[in-house]
Amino acid sequence: MNELTIRQIIEKILNGQLRVPAFQRGFVWDSNRVAYLMDSIYKRYPFGSILLWRTKESLKYERRLGPFDLPPLEPDYPLDYILDGQQRITSIFGVFQTDLAQQEDEDWMQIYYDYTANPDAQESQFTALKPSEFDPQRHFLLRNLFDTTAYRRATRDLPDDVANKIDAMQAVFKEARVPVQLIETEDRATVAIVFERVNQKGVELDTLQLLSAWTWSEDFDLQRKFIDLADDLKPFGFEDVGQDTNLLMRCISAVLTRSVNVNDLIKLNGGEVRSRFDEIATGVKGAVDFLRMNLSVYSLQNLPSPNILIPLTVFFSHAPKGQLRYTAEQKHDILKWFWRVSFTRRYNSQPVASLQEDIGQIINLKNGKDHKLGDFPHEITVEYFTSQEFRINTIASKTLILMLANKKPLSFISGNEVSLAKVLKEYNRNEFHHIFPQKYLKEKATKYGSNTLANLTFLSRSDNNQISSRPPSQYRSLMPDQADEILSRAMIPSDFINDNYDEFVNKRALLLKGQAVLLMERGY
Incomplete structure (x- = not known):
């Protein structure tokens, strides 16, 4: 490993050798963080190495x-x-350099050594001050350390003991060494992977963000395109798609390369992205429309897995002026695949391999070829609904909600149809409640917890307030004449009014399992 002195870092920046690629985020440290770095250097604490390409x-x-x-x-x-x-590096340069003018007013650049501070191992002896806060009886500006003239001027009138202390402090910074790791390569795929692993903790898709900095042209602002797409999707509740850069990058790669593998992402050509971006945007919009119209998915939040959008985007992508027509059979094949992916949590483990397979099969389906979309193990058991708890952001809970929505639920009290578009677009816990109230079950000895999936249904806050802590045998009288229809659509056994919770859980889980199997085998 090489080393650089502070003066060498300053010189390399001033001669243009050290530079910042566009895929790096901007400077985000505040003044206190910069002052603590100076304290760490001064006290010879480890403060990390730098990596240069x-x-x-x-x-x-x-x-x-x-x-x-x-x-x-x-x-x-x-x-x-x-x-x-x-x-x-930015902190070190900003604190000590005297050659370049700042393009912005940054107070953190004014870092001072407090030579009256107690040399405590924990407390910092360096501080960031505004010029008005500077006290010449205790503060020394670090910017003077590497400027001979300024240093001589700043120390000449100081008492000997103070001057000696500052001389010793200056010597520490002059002798300080910053560890440097250097990679030399013209292979940008290697650089992308290194950057990804160092800065992104292994999140593969951010690699494409830095690729965009290398290849996009000045007349094509990818981030602006994403913002425009978010605006187009906002009326439909899917503006989050346009704000999810990683998800959109996967969609782009899937459409253009039929792959979401990181090595294939690196090979993407900026010109092709520019020329075909409208095709990709059309695919995203088509996927969103399909989810809304056929599956009651009204926001990205209530989609069991955001990755489901990727194969759908591939299927619906086409030139904006063209028109994609698909058959009823293709529609049902997609629906079966959707339910199988959701119930099996297919994209939880090995998502890249599973997505890769599904992208290839959905392309075959789109082109009218033989396909195996959804042809993977998809068994489901009663325990799926009895052993898992309802938590609104889990895949199992989201899948349950969509399955219940597929039955077009009715209000328990009024009997009116639940406004799915409103409920699922807002997607909050207030529209999903327990069939057997938690307060009622709190005093009962039961095998199953009150929050098991089998005990949840669409139930508005107002309905839930009227039911309160009453058991089914009591609140059944609050339900309108079409109570049997309400219970049927909610997949609730009619004998739930006997108030036997464990028996109810088993029976309803069996009904839910039957509906899940039906959806996975025929799609509706």
């Missing part, structure tokens, strides 16, 4: 270093892009 070819898009516009690269100097450690 040396390349012969400059990137088309770059970032400023914090508030500083970077100078052009001097001839014959190697080009090093910062992959990790940007916050530390």
Whole structure:
């Protein structure tokens, strides 16, 4: 591992050698964080290494270093892009350099050494101050340390003991070494993977975000396209799709390369993305429309797995001026696949491999070829509904909600149809309640917990308030004449009024299982 002194870091930035790629986030440290870094360097605490990528070819898009516009690269100097450690390098440069003017007013740049502070191992001896807060009887500006003239001017009138203390502090910073790891390669796929693993904790798809910085043209703003798509989807409750960069990147890759594998993402060509983005957007909108019209999915939140949108986008993608027609048989095949994916939590483990397989099969379906979409194990047991608890953001709970919505539920008290579009678009816990009230069950000895999936149904807050803590035998009288229809659509056994909770759970779980099997075998 190499090392750089603080002066060398400053010089490399000033000669244009150290640069920030556009795929890096901006400077986010606050002034206190910068002051603590100075304290760590001074006390010789470990503060991490920096990772540089040396390349012969400059990137088309770059970032400023914090508030500083970077100078052009001097001839014959190697080009090093910062992959990790940007916050530390920006802090060090901003604190000590005296050559570049700031493009923004950043108070954190004014970091001072408090030479009156107790040299405690825990407390910092460095602080960020506004010029008005500066006290010459206790503060020394770090920016003066590497400027000989400024340092001599700032220390010449100080008492000897203070000057000696500051000289010792200066020596520490002059001798400080920053560990540097350097990778030299022209293979951007390798750089992408390294950056991903260092900065993104292994989240594969952020790799494509940095690819966009390398290939997008100046007349194509991908983020603007995403914002426009979010605006188009907002009236339908799916604006979150346009804001989920990773999900959209997967959709783009799936349409263009038929793959969501990271290595294939790296190979994407910016020009192709630009020319076919409208086709991709059409696919997303078509997928959203299909989910709303056929499955009562009114927001990204109540979709069991966001990844379901990816194969659907592939199926519905087409040139905007064209028209995609699909048969009733294709529709039913997609519906069966949807329910099988949801009930089996198919995209929870090995999502890339499962998505890869489903993308290939849905393309075959789209092209009228033989396919095996949904041809994977999809058995379901009664225990699915008895052993799992209802938590609104779990896949099992979301799938249960959509299955109940598929039956077009009725209000328990008024008998009116539940407004699914409103309930599922807002998607909050207030529209789903217990058939056997929790307060009632609290005093009962039961095998099953009150929050088991089999005990949940569509029930508005107002209906739930009227039912309160009453058992079914008591609140049954509150239900209108079409109570049997209400119970049938909710898949509730009619003898639930005997108030035997454990028996009810078993019977309803059996009904729910039967409906789940039906959906997975025929789609509706």
